[in-house]
Amino acid sequence: MRRRIVRIATPTYTLGSVVLVMDEDRTRLLMLRQPPGRRWSLPAGLLNRREQPVEGGRRELAEETGIEADLAELVPADPCAVVHTSGRWVDNVFRLVRDPATTEITVDGHEVWDAAWHPVDDLPEMTRATAKLLAHYGLGPLAAGDPATEPPAAA
Template structure:
């Protein structure tokens, strides 16, 4: 997966030390209630579309950008789902990241799903009863998106 240039520049100064980064999780639901998933190229697992925000990028814009970059689908961000600090993660190269994950429910407005970059090897729509296992924070975002127009979920708020 390509590492954003600003992260590469920071890593030259801090090495593998924990780096706080903001990211987005996009739950794309079509008119039939299916969810758009990508099979990641780094671990072969199915996942919601996720990605790192660029410095100064608005989170909803980042969600739209990431979905298009990974799937070729143009989406509209409909509402905020969640805001959560994830556990410290370590990349295969040793880089450590503290992610602040911001989840959005999105709807497709144009495009046909396809593998659109090297971050995924497969893209597809999944019916609610056929979604493969997802990481806990992504499964939570999916459940919140399917629940309708409720309040956003914040870790520690409930």
């Protein structure tokens, strides 16, 4: 009975992995358009049970873009985790360097409608969650220093 009460009272967290795929100079960012909306997001997804964050990031990247990466190529971003929605959702964030000119991207048209490289200083309209996440890395409309937008919320 005590174990059941603890399980009910203990907060739960949703864990995911996100991959920031950028060129060597960090001037272009790979973004995805996924159903149901028209706004852009990043290669990302929820972790499977007992899956390591870096493995989940690699899996989601391959599923959504067709890009295969070695685990060693996925470097933890700084910060390496971003907490969303009052601490109930945590994204593990990784960086991957790829050349937009030579990287072949494949989307299935169901889970991902479109994938494209965008200049980091002219990113397309994106989901609110993506904008909040990118702000932690000084990117996107909510990044500190952009006078046209509000400052990013504290993590």
